[in-house]
Amino acid sequence: MDRRKSIKSIVLGSVATGLVANGCKPGQENPETGVKKPENVAWRTPVENEIINEIQGEEFFNAHERETLTVLCDLxxxxxxxxxxxxxxxVVDFIEFMVKDHIPFQTDFRGGLMWLDHKCNTEFGLEFKSCNENQQKSILDTIAFYDPDVIAxxxxFEVNFFATVRDLTMTGFYTSKIGIEELGYKGNMPNVWxxxxxxxxxxHGVAYEEEWLAKCIDQSKRGVIAEWDDEGNLLT
Known part of the structure; x- marks a missing residue:
């Protein structure tokens, strides 16, 4: 796509979509983005399923925006x-959810992605996602660093946009299964006693009896549920 067509697609896309999301029923796949909506799951309450399906039942980012955001997050x-x-x-799915859940993000993200394309069109005659990595990084270098003493x-605008994307990228990654495994976080796991x-x-002047040691501390029997007889004697 040449520069003129690229700019036209950005402008028309922003007018056509505005801040309106495209509906998609749970379980169905959006033909534009290829994203499949979640269905009700047993480990959520009915109210939680309803809320999640309501948020994820619509698409905010169009295909071009998702592709651009994917490139940006991977950078x-x-x-x-x-x-x-x-x-x-x-991570883009996580950001999509957050943007729909937190309405103030919507204008910032749509405007920020348009800014990236406009800047790249001005500098290189290409959309952001079509630029090579060096070109993309040269654009990001102008917005990735800022004086922390300057309030948001x-x-x-573009500096705050990038900071938000960076924060959500790291949050989305390190709260995912892949990110948690990379951190080595084990969660609540039973200790070997x-x-x-x-x-x-x-x-305290006490000691274990061999019978109790065999029954209570033998790690091969950790999954065995203890049972007692009517007189309070340990059976297993």
Whole structure:
């Protein structure tokens, strides 16, 4: 696409879509974006399913915007031989959800993506997603760094846009299954308990009986549910 056609598509796209999202029923795939809407899941309450389906039942980003945002997010958090990238964790889907849930983001994101294309058209005669990586980074270098002493309200629009995308990219990635695994976070996992330490037992003048050690501390029996007889004697 040449520069004139690119600018035309951006302008027409912004007029046609505005801030209106395209509807899509849960379980159906949007033919434009290829995104399939979630269906009700058992581990959510009916109210939660209703809220999630209402938010995700519409599409905010069009196909061009999703492609542009995918390129941008992968530049912020690129894949490597050792680590996954933003698109591997479907960060754009996360951002889509956040943008629909937090209405003030909508104007910023649509305007920011248009700014990227306009800037690239001005500098290179191409859309942002069609530029090579060096060209893309040269544009991002002008908005990725800012004086932290300058409050957001006094910074250029495009600087705040990039900062928001960067924040949501990192949040979306490191709250995904891939990101959590990369962090090595294990969550709530049972510890292996080997009983009260020997020095503590000696301090209180008590000791384990071999029968109890075999039944209560044998790790091969961790999944066995304890049972007692009517007299309170441990059976298993």
């Amino acid at each position: 912020i958090l690129p894949p490597s031989d050792q680590f996954k990238g933003a698109s591997d964790a479907k 309200e006094e910074r250029p 080997n009983g009260v330490p020997e020095d503590v037992l000696k301090q």
